[in-house]
Amino acid sequence: xxxxxxxxxxxxxxxxxxxxxxxxxxxxxxxxxxxxxxxxxxxxxxxxxxxxxxxxxxxxxxxxxxxxxxxxxxxxxxxxxxxxxxxxxxxxxxxxxxxxxxxxxxxxxxxxxxxxxxxxxxxxxxxxxxxxxxxxxxxxxxxxxxxxxxxxxxxxxxxxxxxxxxxxxxxxxxxxxxxxxxxxxxxxxxxxxxxxxxxxxxxxxxxxxxxxxxxxxxxxxxxxxxxxxxxxxxxxxxxxxxxxxxxxxxxxxxxxxxxxxxxxxxxxxxxxxxxxxxxxxxxxxxxxxxxxxxxxxxxxxxxxxxxxxxxxxxxxxxxxxxxxxxxxxxxxxxxxxx
Numbered sequence: 001x002x003x004x005x006x007x008x009x010x011x012x013x014x015x016x017x018x019x020x021x022x023x024x025x026x027x028x029x030x031x032x033x034x035x036x037x038x039x040x041x042x043x044x045x046x047x048x049x050x051x052x053x054x055x056x057x058x059x060x061x062x063x064x065x066x067x068x069x070x071x072x073x074x075x076x077x078x079x080x081x082x083x084x085x086x087x088x089x090x091x092x093x094x095x096x097x098x099x100x101x102x103x104x105x106x107x108x109x110x111x112x113x114x115x116x117x118x119x120x121x122x123x124x125x126x127x128x129x130x131x132x133x134x135x136x137x138x139x140x141x142x143x144x145x146x147x148x149x150x151x152x153x154x155x156x157x158x159x160x161x162x163x164x165x166x167x168x169x170x171x172x173x174x175x176x177x178x179x180x181x182x183x184x185x186x187x188x189x190x191x192x193x194x195x196x197x198x199x200x201x202x203x204x205x206x207x208x209x210x211x212x213x214x215x216x217x218x219x220x221x222x223x224x225x226x227x228x229x230x231x232x233x234x235x236x237x238x239x240x241x242x243x244x245x246x247x248x249x250x251x252x253x254x255x256x257x258x259x260x261x262x263x264x265x266x267x268x269x270x271x272x273x274x275x276x277x278x279x280x281x282x283x284x285x286x287x288x289x290x291x292x293x294x295x296x297x298x299x300x301x302x303x304x305x306x307x308x309x310x311x312x313x314x315x316x317x318x319x320x321x322x323x324x325x326x327x328x329x330x331x332x333x334x335x336x337x338x
Contacts, residue, residue: 035071035293038096040089040113041106043081045240049106052127055279056104059286065293074100078109081239082183086112097122102292104285107235108185110137114150123298125288126152127281130234132189134303142303152303153284155276157255159197165272165311166230166253167203168326169318173229176205176253179219179245181212181236190234212236216244223248232273246270251321256312262337265314271321272313272329276306310335 039056041049053075057067065071076092078085089109093116096103102123105113110126114137117124126137134154138146145151166173178194180187194207208226210219212233223231223245232254237245246252246268256265256275284304292298312335318325 033070035065035101036074036096036099037071037102037104037289038074038076038092038100039104039106040076040078040092040109042078042085042109044107044235045238048077049128049278051278052106052282052285054282056282056286059283060290063286063290065290081235082181083108083185084183085109089113090116093117102289104289106281108133110152111185117149120149122149123289123292124150125285125292125298126150127285128278129154130186130189130193131156131158131305132193133186138303145300145302147299149298151288151298151301153281153288154303154305155255155257156305156309157257157274159194160201161274162232162254163201163203163205165274165329166205168329169251169253169271169323170229174205175208175226175228177208177210177223177226177228177231179210179212179223179231179233179237181234181239183213184234184236187234187236212239212242216242220245220248223250230271251317251323260312260335262335265312266316266337268314269317269320270314271317271323272311272325274309275312275335276309280306280308312337 039053041053057073060071061067067073074096078088089112093113097117097120100122102125103113103117104125104127106128110124110129111133113124114126129137129152131142131154134142134152137150137152142154166176178191180191182188191209208228210222212219228250230251230253232252234255235257236242238257248269250269251271252269253271254273256270256273260275284307288301291301311329313325313329314337315325316337
């Protein structure tokens with residue numbers, strides 16, 4: 001009889017322990033479980049932000065979020081690189097917003113997503129946006145958190161920095177061409193950036209604007225006849241169909257918003273500029289999102305500039321143009337193309 005009672009008690013204890021373990025498992029799953037991260041990017045040659053996404057996933061793995069184990073990714077690429085893809089981005093947000101644990105966006109699509117989920121519980125990390133776009137996304141200055149469900153990793157190519165490079169290469173320069181594309185949202189902000197530069201910061205340089213939406217041949221003709229000392233552009237000029245602009249016999253000085261292929265640049269008129277490696281955007285986004293998935297409020301995370309920005313100088317182009325590059329530009333982290 002005693003033995004029978006002992007067995008019953010033992011079975012009861014085992015059942016109780018199993019129940020507790022089961023509840024613990026359910027609790028753990030409710031706290032952790034599979035996270036769904038929706039990545040939305042737009043078409044941007046040459047690889048449509050694949051390097052950004054690749055390094056984002058690698059860093060997430062390093063931080064303990066293993067694809068297929070405790071995180072799943074929905075990676076969406078727009079059919080075009082301009083605002084005509086806005087409806088499909090909106091549809092994706094509607095499709096996934098009730099099940100997503102976070103949105104990660106690359107470039108101008110971030111603004112579309114922001115408008116759809118503003119004020120919701122869903123965190124959004126916006127990467128690869130120009131500084132003026134980041135200000136609009138954050139709803140205020142970039143020196144403090146948004147207090148809402150968004151933060152950004154932004155690129156900064158302020159016109160005054162570009163003018164410093166221009167004046168270093170050509171101290172007597174007085175006319176600079178700004179090449180933009182009116183159908184590319186980021187380029188709209190890029191152009192406005194120059195338009196809003198205070199006169200006392202322009203260093204005596206006049207800006208002339210060229211809209212790539214008017215066609216390559218028209219822009220080429222206008223640039224040739226404008227008497228420019230140099231020109232540069234935003235995202236539009238980096239499209240493959242506009243590559244001939246980089247071989248017109250006029251120095252190109254400005255941001256390089258694509259991949260820095262040294263062999264390709266060497267053969268162009270790209271004299272110098274600022275370059276941000278795409279992979280850094282992905283790594284920083286993963287660091288932010290890891291904190292968020294561990295419970296940190298994204299509204300308390302301040303926006304960040306891309307941590308790595310370097311100057312590149314094409315000495316081949318400098319030689320062709322008869323330009324002596326100041327030694328100060330050849331120091332430190334400068335990428336020298338020779």
